[in-house]
Amino acid sequence: MTLDTLRDAITQALGAPSPLTAIAGGDESAAYGFDCNGQAFIARVSASARGFRKDRLIQQRYGGVLPIPVIRAIVPLGQAEWLCISERAEGTTLQDTEAADVARACAGVAAVLRDIGSIDMADAGGFGWLDQAGRAQMPNWRHFLGAVADPVHYDWARIADRGPAGKPDALLARLQELAAHCPEKACLVHGDFGSSNVLCADGNVTAVIDWSEALVGDPLYDVANLVFWRGWLDCMEQQAQFYEQYAPAALGDPDVLDCYMLRIGLQRLFEAVREGDRKVADWLLARCVAIAG
Numbered sequence: 001m002t003l004d005t006l007r008d009a010i011t012q013a014l015g016a017p018s019p020l021t022a023i024a025g026g027d028e029s030a031a032y033g034f035d036c037n038g039q040a041f042i043a044r045v046s047a048s049a050r051g052f053r054k055d056r057l058i059q060q061r062y063g064g065v066l067p068i069p070v071i072r073a074i075v076p077l078g079q080a081e082w083l084c085i086s087e088r089a090e091g092t093t094l095q096d097t098e099a100a101d102v103a104r105a106c107a108g109v110a111a112v113l114r115d116i117g118s119i120d121m122a123d124a125g126g127f128g129w130l131d132q133a134g135r136a137q138m139p140n141w142r143h144f145l146g147a148v149a150d151p152v153h154y155d156w157a158r159i160a161d162r163g164p165a166g167k168p169d170a171l172l173a174r175l176q177e178l179a180a181h182c183p184e185k186a187c188l189v190h191g192d193f194g195s196s197n198v199l200c201a202d203g204n205v206t207a208v209i210d211w212s213e214a215l216v217g218d219p220l221y222d223v224a225n226l227v228f229w230r231g232w233l234d235c236m237e238q239q240a241q242f243y244e245q246y247a248p249a250a251l252g253d254p255d256v257l258d259c260y261m262l263r264i265g266l267q268r269l270f271e272a273v274r275e276g277d278r279k280v281a282d283w284l285l286a287r288c289v290a291i292a293g
Contacts, residue, residue, distance in 0.1 A: 001045060001081050006032065009083050010043055013073040017041070024096070024196070033088060040088035041072070045081055049074055051212030052084035053132040058211040061134070062188070065115055067207050089207035091199035094235040102235045104203030106242035109194070110250070112205045117219025119188035127186065129215045136216040141186075144217060145179040145259065148172070148266045159273050168285070171266060174292040178259035185218040193222045195233050220252045224260035227251070228291075232283065261291050 003020055010017045017034040020043070024031065029046035046052065052074045059068040069086045077083050094102055094109070124130060128138035128147070138144045147153045149172040156168070190197070191213030199207040215221075223243065230240040243251050251257055265288040272281040 001077055005077060006043065006045065006083065009075060009077055010034070010036070010085060013075055013083075014041070014085055017043075024093075029084075042069070042086050042088045044084045044086070045077065046084070047081060049076075049082040049084075050132060051210065052082060054130060054214055055084070055086070055209070055211045057130075057132065057134050058188075058214055062119060065119070067112065067205060068211075069207050069209065089199050089209075091201035091206040093196045094198045094200060094239075095195040095233060097200055097235065099234060099238065101200065101203060102238045103242075105200040105205065106239055107246070108200070108203065108205045109198060109239060110242065110247060112198075112208060113190075113193065113219070113222055114250075116190055116193075116208070116222065117187050120186065121188050121216040122186045124186065124216045127184075127216050129191075129213070141184050141217045142179050142182060144215070145182060145263050146176055148263055148270070149176065154267070154270045156270065159270070162273050162276065168266065168269070168288070171262065171288050171292050175259060175262045175266065178255050178262065181253075182256050182259055183218055186216050187219045189215045189217050189219060189221045191215050191222070192225065194226045194239060195229070195235055218256075218260070220256060221260045221264075223250060223252070224257050225264055227257065228261040228264050228287065231287065258291050262288055265291065 006020065007017060015036045017036045020032040020034050023033050029044045032043045034041055034043060056071040056074065059071060062068065063070065069089050071084060071086045073085045075083050124134060124136040126136035126138050127141045128136050128144035130136050151157065190208065190211065192210065197208060197210045198205060199209065226236050226239045229236040265284050269281060269284040269288060272284055
């Protein structure tokens with residue numbers, strides 16, 4: 001894709017844009033900022049429309065109660081790429097926000113997370129990851145938790161020679177042990193909350209973006225994500241400390257929290273080993289071992 005191709009697609013979908021400015025994108029997309037008809041927008045480009053369509057689905061259903069930018073268009077860019085145009089929210093990601101401003105935002109971030117977790121998803125028909133139509137296919141929450149040990153989804157034997165983890169039998173066994181005690185809750189879960197997907201300005205949350213990992217399950221799973229990554233990113237450390245100091249009850253049952261952190265860590269460990277990211281894989285393995293005790 002060239003910038004000329006991107007500008008042409010934006011013009012056709014929305015109108016002639018101002019000059020495009022590259023900004024930090026997600027793990028699977030590039031992003032550009034621009035203005036059109038006096039309003040600020042974000043253009044994201046990805047090889048798949050799946051995440052964009054999930055963003056639009058969640059915004060259309062829950063944008064009245066959650067701060068999710070409106071998506072104006074999702075269009076193909078040739079055969080291999082997709083363009084998503086959304087209204088641009090004010091602010092910076094928590095990951096890029098100064099430490100003092102993250103501290104100011106923690107209470108608001110926790111409030112938004114409560115709002116997300118208060119949304120009943122019983123009509124999704126199952127648990128685990130949502131598809132583009134808002135359906136979840138796994139029969140129960142524990143099935144989702146245990147899926148990281150299922151070779152259909154995560155074939156550890158296939159990547160055993162690529163990194164430090166091999167097939168982490170002890171960690172997977174500990175996960176299964178803890179999962180037996182986890183509650184069956186069918187609520188909205190962001191799935192990747194807390195750093196690059198939360199925008200803040202002046203200590204207030206202005207947007208929650210990138211719902212590509214959205215799923216149905218226990219809201220504590222999103223809190224577990226904050227706590228799991230506390231040693232990796234300062235913004236996660238600050239949020240974890242906020243819960244410990246001001247809302248310890250929101251951390252739930254320690255065994256359940258550990259289960260969810262192991263599930264998050266093992267999934268990311270599998271992905272890091274598969275992708276050959278040794279630095280991240282080493283950190284993730286050590287983190288999972290510490291959680292498993």
